[in-house]
Amino acid sequence: MYLSHPDIVLLLHPILAVTLLFPVLGLVVNRAWETRRRRLDTSEKSKIPASVGPDHLKLGEFFTAVVVGVSLLGMTRAIANGIVTDQLWSKAPFQVVFIALIYAATLASLVLLYKARQRMWRGIFASLTGMGLVILGFFNNWVFRRDNEWYVSHFYFGLAAALLMIFALAIVQDIYRDRTNTWRKIHIALNVIALVLFVLQGITGTRDLLEIPLDWQKSAVYSCNFDPNSPDFKTCPTPPANK
Ligand code: HEM
Ligand code: HEM
Numbered sequence: 001m002y003l004s005h006p007d008i009v010l011l012l013h014p015i016l017a018v019t020l021l022f023p024v025l026g027l028v029v030n031r032a033w034e035t036r037r038r039r040l041d042t043s044e045k046s047k048i049p050a051s052v053g054p055d056h057l058k059l060g061e062f063f064t065a066v067v068v069g070v071s072l073l074g075m076t077r078a079i080a081n082g083i084v085t086d087q088l089w090s091k092a093p094f095q096v097v098f099i100a101l102i103y104a105a106t107l108a109s110l111v112l113l114y115k116a117r118q119r120m121w122r123g124i125f126a127s128l129t130g131m132g133l134v135i136l137g138f139f140n141n142w143v144f145r146r147d148n149e150w151y152v153s154h155f156y157f158g159l160a161a162a163l164l165m166i167f168a169l170a171i172v173q174d175i176y177r178d179r180t181n182t183w184r185k186i187h188i189a190l191n192v193i194a195l196v197l198f199v200l201q202g203i204t205g206t207r208d209l210l211e212i213p214l215d216w217q218k219s220a221v222y223s224c225n226f227d228p229n230s231p232d233f234k235t236c237p238t239p240p241a242n243k
Contacts, residue, residue, distance in 0.1 A: 006215045013074045014209060017201070021066050025198055028063050031056035032191075057172065061114065064165040068110055068129065071162045072103070075136055075143045082142030099139065106132025113169060126170035130163050154204035161197040164190055 003011075034052040041048065079099065083089065088096050109128035116122045137143050137159055146153035168191060174183040213221040224236035 002214055002216065004215045009077055010212065013070060013077070014205060016066075016073060017070050017205065021063075021070050022198075022202070024059060024063050024066055028056065028059045029195065031059055036188075060168060064169045065110065067162050067165045068106075068133070071133060071158050072106070072136070074158060078143045079136065079139065082140055086140070095140075099136070102132050102135050102139075106136070110166075113166070117173075119173070122170045122173075126166050129166050133159060133162055152204060154201065154208050157197045157200045157204060161194050161201060164194040164197070168194075 031052050034048050035056050038046050038048040038050070038052055083096055083099070106129055109125045109132060113122060113125035113129060116125055137145070137155060143155060145155040150156050168187060171183055171187065175187055178184065220236070220239075225232045225234065227233060
């Protein structure tokens with residue numbers, strides 16, 4: 001096997017996305033579809049059990065935690081790498097403590113969002129969870145965001161999808177209470193967009209994985225020319241002649 005320790009760390013995030021996140025997404029969407037079909041089925045006895053709505057909710061709650069966790073994990077290798085290469089612990093230890101606090105606050109806000117019942121608190125904890133993801137994603141420009149090509153960026157699509165899941169969790173009670181179904185319609189519209197974003201995450205994530213070299217190949221690959229304005233764009237130093 002050609003994998004070394006940094007390669008395995010890099011793979012943890014895609015592994016969790018593929019083996020846990022996407023399968024759970026399939027279940028969430030299946031129950032969502034059944035919930036809708038059951039609600040719109042006007043016949044006396046629907047063949048679809050009444051449990052599909054609560055099932056969708058339970059899976060959705062779990063799914064939000066998985067998406068937030070996988071997104072944090074996606075950023076963590078870059079952040080840890082930034083701390084080490086910038087020697088932040090010796091140069092600005094308070095920033096390291098700040099980063100650790102933001103991680104803790106993000107997770108704590110998510111936990112409190114699950115527990116909060118009052119509308120105001122749900123709004124506050126949802127905003128804090130989302131803010132945590134944004135702050136970590138933009139901290140010191142460590143996470144690769146693809147700013148100049150944001151429309152094909154794994155970072156921006158992933159962040160948007162995570163924020164939409166946090167929002168879905170925040171409005172659960174509104175969906176149930178609202179007799180006019182407005183919140184339900186908002187939920188459907190936003191999460192159809194989220195579904196597209198998840199597909200794009202599968203596409204942009206696999207692309208990114210292909211672009212990142214294996215650890216032992218890095219010195220060779222990064223000596224190539226990545227500057228689109230240079231006449232030598234996409235060329236690499238010629239390897240030494242075979243002995
Ligand atoms: C990609 C993810 C998701 C999609 C595509 C989706 C889509 C849907 C759809 C189509 C419905 C049925 C609407 C209708 O009755 O016509 C629904 C209902 C609902 N969704 Fe989601 N949803 C997603 C994620 C979530 C999440 C993460 C949560 C909360 C944590 C959530 C909470 C709910 C609730 C509470 C209902 C009402 C269920 C009921 O009537 O018993 N959904 N969703
Ligand atoms: C819905 C699922 C996913 C979400 C929400 C998500 C989210 C994220 C986020 C927020 C980042 C940090 C920004 C960045 O470096 O671009 C990231 C990094 C990354 N993701 Fe994903 N991702 C998902 C699925 C995937 C999949 C399926 C793959 C590959 C098969 C993948 C591969 C990567 C790679 C290679 C990185 C860079 C990691 C690093 O620099 O250490 N992701 N992801």
